[in-house]
Structure formats: structure tokens, C-alpha cells
Amino acid sequence: MTTPEPQPPTPDPVSRDRIYRSPMGIVGGVLLLVVVLWLGIDALVRGEGRTQWLALAALILIVPLVSAFTLRPAVYANEERLRIRNPLRIIVLPWGQIASLRSGYTNEAIAKSGTKFQLWAIPVSLRARKKAARRSVWEAAERNAAERSERGGRGGGGTGSGGFGFGTSRADFDADGPARAESDKIIAELRDLLAHRENEESAQGEVTVRWAYEVVAPAFAGAVLLLILLLMP
Known part of the structure; x- marks a missing residue:
């Protein structure tokens, strides 16, 4: 046999x-x-x-x-690595080699070695951020007015008018709230992927940089x- x-x-x-x-x-x-x-x-x-x-x-x-x-310019992300295709370079960063993803005037991936790589494909729009911030304020005002109206209907003494004050939490104005610029949403997705994959064995390796x-x-x-x-x- x-x-x-x-x-x-x-x-x-x-x-x-x-x-x-x-x-x-x-x-x-x-x-x-x-x-x-x-x-x-x-x-x-x-x-x-x-x-x-x-x-x-x-x-x-x-x-x-x-x-x-x-x-x-493009950014490719999967469960093993982040690949950044910038105008003149291609950078491959395993999740285990990324220290953080920073969003300021530009979006950057920071390697554990301290090297910064700009994400050209995800530009920051200050105008979109301001628009999202205004939308967050309006949504918070509407929720606050609805809560006051509801408490007033139950005899809670609310005025029923819009505005800010009691009932408005800091979360209503947090940058990670529901109203965010598109680039900030993408960075949040990548940060979530980094948090879940950085310690996985398949997400380890060396950083590679190649000229285009x-x-x-x-x-x-x-x-x-x-x-x-x-x-x-």
C-alpha cells in the first residue's frame, strides 16, 4: 500500500x-x-x-x-503593508514598520526609523476641513435644540431654541466625529488598519524605497x- x-x-x-x-x-x-x-x-x-x-x-x-x-500618485493598503506611489518614488511600508500616520497640512506616514513619507495621493484640503467643522457645529446645534425641546415637553424647563450649552458634549466637536473631510476619513481608515495589523507576523518586513x-x-x-x-x- x-x-x-x-x-x-x-x-x-x-x-x-x-x-x-x-x-x-x-x-x-x-x-x-x-x-x-x-x-x-x-x-x-x-x-x-x-x-x-x-x-x-x-x-x-x-x-x-x-x-x-x-x-x-496613489496609496495601496492591504493587510500586510502600505504601498505609497508618489511622483518620483515608490515606498513599501509593512504595517509593523509604521510608527504613526500624521495628518496636518500634509498627510504623512512615519516609519519607526523616523523617516517621513508624504502621501501625495491624499492631499489635505483646509477648505474641506472648515466645511466639515461647520457641519459638525450645525449638527451639534440641532441635536442640542432637539434635546432641549424634548426636556421642555416633559416639563424640564428647556427653551426649545437652538444654540450651545447644556447637553452639548465635547464629542460633538471632536475631529474624529461623523463630519470630517474626505482625506481625514481616509487617514482614519488607515490608522484603524495600522492598529489591527501592526503586530501581525505577516505585516512585518523591511521598508523599501525605489525611484520611479x-x-x-x-x-x-x-x-x-x-x-x-x-x-x-
């Missing part, structure tokens, strides 16, 4: 990435690329001599840079060509 050979263990399925990008950045990048390509191609078609070469060099330089700073040569190389070539053309008599 032959003994069946043991089967190798089935690898755990890789968790699907959550992808975060800036919709306004993408829209702005597409519009800017349309303008750049329109002007550049028009110069290539209608220009003569040196003008065509200058237009070609400018396109080789500008198109990769515009794409890098508008269309390229697919952006740097053509942009550098375009810059060199443009410089040579400008210096030529």
Missing part, C-alpha cells in the same frame, strides 16, 4: 488592495495634458526646423512630469535635449 505524498500547504490568499487616489488631481492632470499635447503637437506639425525639435524636447520633459504629479525610473529617465532625457537645443547657436 502506497502512502500518498503530503501536499504542500496552500498559501494564504493575498488580501486585495484598497486604493486611494485624488479625483481632483486626476481631473486636473488630464486637462493639463490635453493642453500640453495640443500645443506640442501643433508646434510639431506647423513648426519648422528648430521649433519642431524644441517642441519634441519639451513634450518629452513635460508629459512625464505632469503625469507623475497628477495621475500617478519610468518617470525620471524620460524627463531627464527631455531636459538634456532641451538644454542642448537652447545652447546651440
Whole structure:
């Protein structure tokens, strides 16, 4: 009787990435690329001599840079790591190597080594934050008015009018309350994922940083060509 050979263990399925990008950045990048390509191609078609070469060099330089700073940025998060695709670099941070995620004037991932990595794909909008703060105040005022009205209906002596005072807790104005800017909601999601995964064995490893040569190389070539053309008599 032959003994069946043991089967190798089935690898755990890789968790699907959550992808975060800036919709306004993408829209702005597409519009800017349309303008750049329109002007550049028009110069290539209608220009003569040196003008065509200058237009070609400018396109080789500008198109990769515009794409890098508008269309390229993205943040990928799964149960093992946070991958940050910035304009000129790709950073992979296992959750176990992240000390904190900070949100101020910019959103940043801070490694345990102290290195800071900006999240280009999740820009901070101070206008959106102010709008969310005003919405929180309005919601708190409505809840406060409803509570006073209810207590007044039961003979509690409430005035039934809106405003702030008794019955309004600090939670109504907390930055982690329900009314938050979209970028702050995303950072809260990533912080929650960090809190749950940072001590897991599968979320350990080394921080890796790679330059985006697919952006740097053509942009550098375009810059060199443009410089040579400008210096030529």
C-alpha cells in the first residue's frame, strides 16, 4: 500500500488592495495634458526646423512630469503593508514598520526609523476641513435644540431654541466625529488598519524605497535635449 505524498500547504490568499487616489488631481492632470499635447503637437506639425525639435524636447520633459504629479500618485493598503506611489518614488511600508500616520497640512506616514513619507495621493484640503467643522457645529446645534425641546415637553424647563450649552458634549466637536473631510476619513481608515495589523507576523518586513525610473529617465532625457537645443547657436 502506497502512502500518498503530503501536499504542500496552500498559501494564504493575498488580501486585495484598497486604493486611494485624488479625483481632483486626476481631473486636473488630464486637462493639463490635453493642453500640453495640443500645443506640442501643433508646434510639431506647423513648426519648422528648430521649433519642431524644441517642441519634441519639451513634450518629452513635460508629459512625464505632469503625469507623475497628477495621475500617478496613489496609496495601496492591504493587510500586510502600505504601498505609497508618489511622483518620483515608490515606498513599501509593512504595517509593523509604521510608527504613526500624521495628518496636518500634509498627510504623512512615519516609519519607526523616523523617516517621513508624504502621501501625495491624499492631499489635505483646509477648505474641506472648515466645511466639515461647520457641519459638525450645525449638527451639534440641532441635536442640542432637539434635546432641549424634548426636556421642555416633559416639563424640564428647556427653551426649545437652538444654540450651545447644556447637553452639548465635547464629542460633538471632536475631529474624529461623523463630519470630517474626505482625506481625514481616509487617514482614519488607515490608522484603524495600522492598529489591527501592526503586530501581525505577516505585516512585518523591511521598508523599501525605489525611484520611479519610468518617470525620471524620460524627463531627464527631455531636459538634456532641451538644454542642448537652447545652447546651440
